[in-house]
Amino acid sequence: MMRSTPLTRRAVLRTLASLPVLGLPCANAALAKPTRYMLDPRASSVGFVFTLSGTAQRGTMPVKRADILIDPQNLTASTVDVLVDVSRAKTGLFFATQAMTGADVLNAARYPDIRFVSTRVQLGASGRISEGARITGDLTVRGVTRPITLEATLYRRPGSRADDLSQLNIRLRGDISRSAFGASGYSDLVTDTVTLDIQATINQTG
Template identity: 50%
Template sequence: MLRRTLIAGVIALFGLPAFAAPLPYTLGSDGATISYTFTVGGEKMVGTVPIASAALTIDATNLSASTAEVTADVRRARTGLIFATEALKSNSILAANDFPEARFQSTRVFLGNSGRIDDGAALEGLLTLRGVTRPVRFEAQMFRQPGTAAGDLRALNVLLRGSVNRRDFGADGYSELVDDTVQIEIKAHIETES
């Protein structure tokens, strides 16, 4: 009964027929941004890392069947300061030369309390960083483009927010200066040809 209620809520939000099929998505022309916030000596710093590739499938009538696989190029990670960027990519933190990519593979999707995606959702998956794989969870939101019809899912905006403990991945360098918790925010514009 609960599953049928959740599916009905998604159908109502998107205005989809019950037989709608999963749709493959790629990064749109507006691309995607991975931002991370960390604390150095009590001061917050923000950096970015570009997404190298993304393979996404969204099943609007059964979100639990949706999938995401995203790869980021940690060699191109940046902070606002050159010395902090170099320290970030060093062997004691990201080890970018030995592990040039970070990878996220989704494992489960949860809808918000109302059973509607616009009420928020959560995306669980496995993050591989420095060759270490750990489970992570992101709070997720997904929106149609402004001004589009309820059933128009050709272009969507996605927002993911979560945090990781860098020590869980062996990225424990400069622990006397840098806090262990790193906040992550991913903004993506995705499109499908369907």
């Protein structure tokens, strides 16, 4: 990923405070309202890493939908709702893809989606969501919902102005236990831990 400009609550508020009032009452307050973003599917995917017979393997799943609400005045009140298309999952090995999407693991025919809905956002010590923020939420796989915590970063696009929040890049990373969701097939060949790496480009709506 290209290096982008980190987004912080302080930077957002400083930028908003410096903008002209434009002759409207409470213009700055209006600009700082929670903003909804929608997914750019062409620049978004879920990467994952698993270990097969002692060798790390990589795969991807397309993000079907992402509904993200960012509150510049209170970043911890921001929310994320991501839906992933399991039926289009791919790995570098055809037989591994077939096994992963089959009934013994993800069972894509019956459970075609994976969903993550945030419940809590924690910022790092510096107050930067781009430096050590954590997002806790509910992950649903195979119809089983369990809480997980993902490391999160959020950036403006490279070279953008400080007041340009029209497009943002978000990244969520973390480990899950596949057996915790009933996806325990081929445990003699594949380790239980799967590392998720969700990367998405989001754009302001309206």
